[in-house]
Amino acid sequence: MKKLFTLAALALCALTINAQTTISFSEVKAGGSLNGQTITSTLDGFSLTVTDTKKKVSVDGNEARFGTAESNTLYEYRLKSGGKSSSANCMSIAVPSSGTLEICVRTGKNGETDRNLVLTQDGKELYNKVVQEADATSITLEDGNSSNVYPIVAVPVSKGTVDVAYPTNSLNFYAFTFTPTTTSISSTVQAKKTNNVADYNLAGQRVDKNYKGIVISDGKKVIRK
Incomplete structure (x- = not known):
């Protein structure tokens, strides 16, 4: 929801x-x-x-x-x-x-x-x-x-x-x-969308932006150091 x-x-x-x-x-x-x-x-x-x-x-x-x-x-x-x-x-x-x-x-x-x-x-x-x-x-x-x-x-x-x-x-x-312009609109909306993407660890638990290690962000694996 x-x-x-x-x-x-x-x-x-x-x-x-x-x-x-x-x-x-x-x-x-x-x-x-x-x-x-x-x-x-x-x-x-x-x-x-x-x-x-x-x-x-x-x-x-x-x-x-x-x-x-x-x-x-x-x-x-x-x-x-x-x-x-x-x-x-x-x-x-x-x-x-x-x-x-x-x-x-x-x-x-x-x-x-x-x-x-x-x-x-x-x-x-x-x-x-x-x-x-x-x-x-x-x-x-x-x-x-x-x-x-x-x-x-x-x-x-x-x-x-x-x-x-x-x-x-x-x-x-x-x-x-x-x-x-359409470009300005898209850039603004995309920036807001990026800021709202949730990150998860490999156990499926939601983590904040300061979490270190492997996370799933926007459907992709990312290593945070």
């Missing part, structure tokens, strides 16, 4: 690690209130840190859909950078493993066609493209009304910190989503 519980726990762990995790916003925040704050998520190690010493970054209510015409998500709040990035106005995202980072971002102004989003990690540029309102797709909702759907920026990332820059002018961020 104990073995069954262990397997069930491993399966649950795999499902938890495999799930996408999103950081979004649910309430209004005044400029400067997020300075030095780290917004955490349900996934340990995935977080957003904001630097806003000039009190320009804020959160307000603003609806926008992101995704594709077939599959999209409506967000009701946005984080406004309040100007171009600098040492006094910037953001960074911590990611716990390799995977895909998705960012829901737009300018909010049709006439702005030069505002770019730049993502870097360990000095390497991961992404540098202009964000335009014209990239949105128009769809018809179930109630008959039309709505724009904005594309999601998606980039592969490694474990560490991703720096978010907007060097031309302000951008509006609605959500940050992280999905671990």
Whole structure:
């Protein structure tokens, strides 16, 4: 029965690690209130840190859909950078493993066609493209009304910190989503599995990791000295 519980726990762990995790916003925040704050998520190690010493970054209510015409998500709040990035106005995202980072971002102004989003990690540029309102797709909702759907920026990332820059002018961020790669999931689950393998002596008695001599570990004979 104990073995069954262990397997069930491993399966649950795999499902938890495999799930996408999103950081979004649910309430209004005044400029400067997020300075030095780290917004955490349900996934340990995935977080957003904001630097806003000039009190320009804020959160307000603003609806926008992101995704594709077939599959999209409506967000009701946005984080406004309040100007171009600098040492006094910037953001960074911590990611716990390799995977895909998705960012829901737009300018909010049709006439702005030069505002770019730049993502870097360990000095390497991961992404540098202009964000335009014209990239949105128009769809018809179930109630008959039309709505724009904005594309999601998606980039592969490694474990560490991703720096978010907007060097031309302000951008509006609605959500940050992280999905671990299959390799990261497998490695984590395998490590947990290895740590839970029971060892037995030749008499069939369970022994701890400090036992010296011949043991049966994971179905194999091992000599511990």
